[in-house]
Amino acid sequence: MSTIERHQYDVIVIGAGGAGLRAAVEAREANLRVAIICKSLFGKAHTVMAEGGAAASMGNVNEKDNWQVHFRDTMRGGKFLNHFRMAELHAKESPDRIWELETWGALFDRTKEGKISQRNFGGHEYPRLAHVGDRTGLELIRTMQQKIVALQQEDGKKFGSMEANIKVFAELTVTEILKEDGKIAGVYGYWRESGEEVLFEAPAVIIATGGVGKTFKITSNSWEGTGDGHALALKAGANLVDMEFLQFHPTGMVWPPSVRGILVTESVRGEGGVLTNTLGERFMFKYIPDVFIDKYADNEAEADRWYLDQDNNRRPPELLPRDEVARAINSEVKAGRGTEHGGVFLDVSKRLSAEVIKKRLPSMWHQFYELAGVDITKEAMEVGPTCHRVMGGVEVEPDTAAAVGVPGLYAAGEVAGGMHGSNRLGGNSLSDLLVFGRRAGMGASEYAKSAKRVTVSEKAITEAAARAQAPFSRTGGENAYSLHAELQEITHNLVGIVRTGAELEEAIVKIADIRKRSANISVSGGREFNPGFHLAFDLDNMLLVAESTAKSAVLREESRGGHTRDDFPGMNNKWRQINHISSFDGDKVNIRAQALPAIPKELFDLFDIHELEKYLTADEVAKGGSN
Amino acid sequence: MTRKLNMRIWRGNSTDGSLKDVQVEANEGEVVLDVIHRVQATQMGDLAVRWNCKAGKCGSCSMEINGKPRLACMTQVSSFDEEETITVTPLRAFPVIKDLVTDVSFNYKKAMEIPAYAHPADLAPGEARMEQVDVERSQEFRKCIECFLCQDTCHVIRDHEENKKSFAGPRFFIRIAELDMHPLDTLRNRKHTAQEEHGLGMCNITKCCTEVCPEHIRITDNAIIPLKERVVDVKYDPIRWLGSKIGKREGIL
Numbered sequence: 025m026s027t028i029e030r031h032q033y034d035v036i037v038i039g040a041g042g043a044g045l046r047a048a049v050e051a052r053e054a055n056l057r058v059a060i061i062c063k064s065l066f067g068k069a070h071t072v073m074a075e076g077g078a079a080a081s082m083g084n085v086n087e088k089d090n091w092q093v094h095f096r097d098t099m100r101g102g103k104f105l106n107h108f109r110m111a112e113l114h115a116k117e118s119p120d121r122i123w124e125l126e127t128w129g130a131l132f133d134r135t136k137e138g139k140i141s142q143r144n145f146g147g148h149e150y151p152r153l154a155h156v157g158d159r160t161g162l163e164l165i166r167t168m169q170q171k172i173v174a175l176q177q178e179d180g181k182k183f184g185s186m187e188a189n190i191k192v193f194a195e196l197t198v199t200e201i202l203k204e205d206g207k208i209a210g211v212y213g214y215w216r217e218s219g220e221e222v223l224f225e226a227p228a229v230i231i232a233t234g235g236v237g238k239t240f241k242i243t244s245n246s247w248e249g250t251g252d253g254h255a256l257a258l259k260a261g262a263n264l265v266d267m268e269f270l271q272f273h274p275t276g277m278v279w280p281p282s283v284r285g286i287l288v289t290e291s292v293r294g295e296g297g298v299l300t301n302t303l304g305e306r307f308m309f310k311y312i313p314d315v316f317i318d319k320y321a322d323n324e325a326e327a328d329r330w331y332l333d334q335d336n337n338r339r340p341p342e343l344l345p346r347d348e349v350a351r352a353i354n355s356e357v358k359a360g361r362g363t364e365h366g367g368v369f370l371d372v373s374k375r376l377s378a379e380v381i382k383k384r385l386p387s388m389w390h391q392f393y394e395l396a397g398v399d400i401t402k403e404a405m406e407v408g409p410t411c412h413r414v415m416g417g418v419e420v421e422p423d424t425a426a427a428v429g430v431p432g433l434y435a436a437g438e439v440a441g442g443m444h445g446s447n448r449l450g451g452n453s454l455s456d457l458l459v460f461g462r463r464a465g466m467g468a469s470e471y472a473k474s475a476k477r478v479t480v481s482e483k484a485i486t487e488a489a490a491r492a493q494a495p496f497s498r499t500g501g502e503n504a505y506s507l508h509a510e511l512q513e514i515t516h517n518l519v520g521i522v523r524t525g526a527e528l529e530e531a532i533v534k535i536a537d538i539r540k541r542s543a544n545i546s547v548s549g550g551r552e553f554n555p556g557f558h559l560a561f562d563l564d565n566m567l568l569v570a571e572s573t574a575k576s577a578v579l580r581e582e583s584r585g586g587h588t589r590d591d592f593p594g595m596n597n598k599w600r601q602i603n604h605i606s607s608f609d610g611d612k613v614n615i616r617a618q619a620l621p622a623i624p625k626e627l628f629d630l631f632d633i634h635e636l637e638k639y640l641t642a643d644e645v646a647k648g649g650s651n
Numbered sequence: 652m653t654r655k656l657n658m659r660i661w662r663g664n665s666t667d668g669s670l671k672d673v674q675v676e677a678n679e680g681e682v683v684l685d686v687i688h689r690v691q692a693t694q695m696g697d698l699a700v701r702w703n704c705k706a707g708k709c710g711s712c713s714m715e716i717n718g719k720p721r722l723a724c725m726t727q728v729s730s731f732d733e734e735e736t737i738t739v740t741p742l743r744a745f746p747v748i749k750d751l752v753t754d755v756s757f758n759y760k761k762a763m764e765i766p767a768y769a770h771p772a773d774l775a776p777g778e779a780r781m782e783q784v785d786v787e788r789s790q791e792f793r794k795c796i797e798c799f800l801c802q803d804t805c806h807v808i809r810d811h812e813e814n815k816k817s818f819a820g821p822r823f824f825i826r827i828a829e830l831d832m833h834p835l836d837t838l839r840n841r842k843h844t845a846q847e848e849h850g851l852g853m854c855n856i857t858k859c860c861t862e863v864c865p866e867h868i869r870i871t872d873n874a875i876i877p878l879k880e881r882v883v884d885v886k887y888d889p890i891r892w893l894g895s896k897i898g899k900r901e902g903i904l
Contacts, residue, residue, distance in 0.1 A: 064701075064703055064709075064711065065701070065711065065755065066759060067797055068703045068704075068709045068710070068711050068797075070703070070704070072703075072704065072708050072709050072796070073704050073706070073708055073709070082777075119777070120776065120777075123776035123777040124776050126776065126777075126779050127770045127774075127776050128768065128770070129767075129768030129770070129830075129833065129836070131781075131786045131789055131790055131793060131833070132786075133783060133786070134781055134782060134783040134786060137780065138779075138780030138781050138782055139780065141783075156790065156793070157790075159708070159794065162708065162793075162794075162796065163793060166793060166795075170767060170768065171767075173762060173763055173765075173767055174767030174768065176763060177763070177766070177767055186763055194759075217748050217749075217752075246702075246703040246704045246705065246709070247702065247703065248703060279680070280678075280679055280680020280681070281678060281679070281680060281681075282678065282680050282681040282682060282685045283680070283705075283706070286705065286706045287706075387707075387708065390707065391706055391707065394707065394725055394727075395680075395682070395706070395707075395725070395727075396680070503696070505691075505692040505693075505696070506692075509692075547696070547697075548696045548697055549696060549697025550697070552664065552699075552748075552749050553699035553748055553749040553750070553752050554696075554697040554699070555691060555696070555697065555698065555699065555700070556691075556696035556697050557697070
C-alpha cells in the first residue's frame with residue numbers, strides 16, 4: 025500500500041469561497057465530517073472581491089419587491105437562457121439566506137427603520153442588494169469563516185477536538201477527482217507548501233472553485249480563477265453547460281497598466297455614476313436595446329429624476345444589464361471616442377458629496393487613490409470592460425446541485441452553470457452562492473449518508489501520483505508562464521468580448537497547439553512552494569476551459585448576453601432553446617446541443633405575454649408553458 | 652516609462668537563506684508585487700510569494716519592504732527614489748516556509764480561541780433591527796482583511812516567541828472589540844477574557860499596529876483602549892467587583 029498522507033471524510037468541499045463555506049456549514053450541520061480544501065489561506069477566496077451586494081427581495085427599501093419580481097429580472101438579465109428552476113429557487117430563497125447570515129453575526133448596512141438596507145443595481149427593478157459599503161463579499165466570507173470556527177468550537181466542547189468534524193486544508197491543490205465503479209471515491213492533491221501528495225477518500229465531493237478569469241488577459245479575477253473545478257468536473261465525466269457565456273464587467277480599471285482589469289463596482293453607477301466619452305456625451309442613451317426600451321430613460325432629465333423618484337421615472341441606461349453596458353463601452357472606444365488608455369469616463373463626483381462617496385464607496389476611493397493617483401470625489405475614473413464572471417459551468421440538478429452523470433459529485437457557485445443564463449445580474453452571485461452552496465451541502469449530505477463508502481484503488485492512486493509528479497520528470501521543456509501568457513493573448517484577441525466565426529476557429533487550433541506543448545512543461549526548483557509547478561496544473565485547467573468556451577462559441581450563431589458575434593449580431597429566438605453541453609473524451613472537448621427545459625406554466629404566467637414574444641418563438645408563446 | 656530597478660529578495664527556507672540581488676524592469680504605475688511577478692516569470696520560476704486579489708482587499712501579499720510591514724500590491728514602485736534598492740523580506744514575526752512565504756497558522760489558531768458570536772436565542776432571522784450608527788462601530792473592525800501586518804509589527808510577539816502562547820495580538824483584540832460592540836451579541840464576558848486569556852494587558856499602546864494597517868482601522872484608539880478602559884473600570888471598581896463576586900454573575904461584566 026502506498027505511504028502517502030490519507031484522510032477519510034463524508035463530504036469534501038473543494039474551494040473555500042462563499043459557496044464552499046456555505047456548503048460545508050450545511051454538511052456539518054447534517055452531522056457529517058467535512059473537509060474544506062482551498063488553494064489559498066482560509067478567508068482569502070475571490071468572494072472577498074465582491075463589492076456591491078447580495079440580491080434578495082426582502083422588500084426593505086421598496087415593499088413592492090418580491091421573489092416573482094426578482095425571478096423576472098434574473099430571467100430578463102440572462103435573456104431567458106437561465107435554467108428556470110435555478111432562477112426560481114434563487115429568487116425564493118435569497119432573503120432567508122441573507123437573514124441567516126445575520127444570525128451568524130454579519131452586520132449589513134441599515135435602513136432608517138433598522139432593517140437591512142438595499143441598494144439599486146443594474147437590471148434589478150427595485151433596490152435589492154444587501155450590502156456593507158462596497159465590501160459585501162468580505163463580510164460574507166468573514167461571516168461564514170467565523171461560522172465555521174463557531175461550529176469547530178462546538179465540536180471542541182463535545183469531542184475534545186475542534187477539528188473533529190470540520191477541518192480546513194488550506195493551500196492544498198486538488199489535481200484530480202477520483203472515481204471507482206463510476207461513483208465518486210475521493211480526491212487527490214498536494215500541499216502547496218511542501219509539494220507532498222495527499223489522498224482524501226469520501227463518497228461525496230462538492231466543487232466550489234469559482235471562475236475562469238485567468239484564462240483571459242484582462243480580468244478582475246485573482247490567480248485562483250483558473251477554472252480548476254470546471255476542468256476537474258470535465259475530467260471526472262461531468263458536463264459543462266453554455267461555456268460560451270462570459271461576463272465582461274463593463275467597468276474595470278484601465279490605467280495604470282498594472283491595475284488593468286481590477287474591478288470598479290457597479291455600485292458606482294447604482295449610486296449615480298455617469299458614463300461619458302471623450303466628447304463629453306453621456307452615450308448610454310444610444311445603446312438601449314429594444315427589449316428594454318420601456319424600462320430605461322431615453323433622456324438625461326428623466327434619468328436624473330429617477331434617483332429621486334423611482335416610481336414615476338424610468339431608470340438611467342447606465343444601469344442596463346452588464347452585457348449591454350460592456351458592449352456600449354467597447355463600441356465607443358472602437359469608434360475613437362475613448363480615452364488614450366482605451367477606456368471611457370465614469371464620474372460620481374458631480375452627483376455626490378466627497379463625504380458621501382467616501383462612506384458609500386470607501387474601497388473604490390481607496391483603490392483609485394492608492395493605485396491610480398485619482399481622487400474620485402473630485403475627478404472621473406477611467407474604466408473599460410474586464411473579464412469578470414463565467415456564466416457557463418457544471419451542469420447540475422437545480423434542487424440538489426448534483427452534477428449530471430456523476431453520482432456523488434456536486435457543484436455550486438460560479439463553477440455551476442445554468443442559474444444566470446447568458447448574462448448574470450450584479451448582486452445575483454453572492455445570493456447564488458448562499459442559496460446553492462446550502463443546497464449542494466444538503467444534496468451531498470443526503471447522498472453521503474446513504475452511499476456505500478468506496479475505497480480508492482491502489483491503481484488509481486499510482487496513476488494520480490504519476491500525473492502529479494510529471495512536471496518534475498522533464499527538463500528543458502516549455503515554460504508554464506510563457507504558455508499561460510500565450511493562451512491569454514489568444515483568448516483576449518480571438519475569444520473576447522466581440523467574436524467572429526473565423527477568429528474562433530483560429531483560436532481552437534491555437535489552443536490545441538498550446539495544449540500539445542503544455543504536455544512538455546518542465547519545472548525548475550524543488551517541490552516546496554513552487555509557483556512554476558503550481559501553474560503547470562492551473563494551466564492544464566485553463567486550457568480545457570478555453571477549448572470548451574471557443575468550441576461552444578463557434579457553434580452559437582447569434583449574439584446573446586455574454587456572447588457577441590460580429591458575424592451574427594442579433595439575438596435569435598431559436599437559439600434560446602439550445603444549451604451547449606461540453607464533455608471530455610480524454611483527448612478533447614466535444615460539444616453537443618441540448619434542448620433547454622421548458623418553463624412551467626406558473627412561471628410563464630409571471631410575465632407579460634408581449635415581453636415573452638421578444639424572447640420565445642411563436643410556438644412556445646402559443647403553448648404557454650410546459651404544463 | 653520603463654526603468655531598471657535594483658531589488659534584493661530574501662530567498663531561503665526554514666533553515667537557511669539570504670538576500671539575492673536582482674535587476675528587473677519596472678513600468679509606470681507598477682507596484683512591488685508586479686515586479687516580483689516579473690522576477691518570478693523571467694528569472695526565478697520557483698520564487699515563492701503569496702498573493703490573490705492584487706487590489707488590497709484580501710491581505711495575502713504581506714511582506715516587509717525595506718523593513719516595513721506592507722502589502723506588496725499596494726506599494727507603488729514610484730514611492731521609492733530612482734536610485735533606491737528595494738529590499739523585500741518575509742514577515743519577521745512568523746516562521747519562514749520559503750522565500751517570502753511565512754507560516755501564519757498562529758493567527759488561525761488564535762482565531763479559534765476567540766468565543767464566537769452568540770445570537771439572541773429569541774430573535775428569529777429577519778427580525779433584527781439595528782441603527783446604522785450602532786453597527787458602524789463594529790463594521791470598522793470587520794473591514795479587517797487579515798493581512799496580519801499588525802500582528803507582524805507588534806513588538807510583544809515580533810521578537811518574543813515566548814509571548815505568543817498568551818497573546819492574541821491586535822488582529823484579535825479588534826475581533827473581541829467588534830463582538831463586544833456588536834448590538835446583538837449576547838456573550839457578556841468578552842472584556843474579561845480579553846484580559847485574562849488573550850493577553851490584552853501585555854499591550855502598552857505604542858500604536859505600531861494602527862500605523863501599518865492598510866485598512867486604516869484605528870486599532871489602538873477604537874478597539875484596544877476602549878477594551879482596556881472597560882476592563883479597568885470593572886476590575887478596579889470596588890462596588891462592581893463586589894457585585895461580580897456576590898452574584899457570581901460574571902456574565903454582566
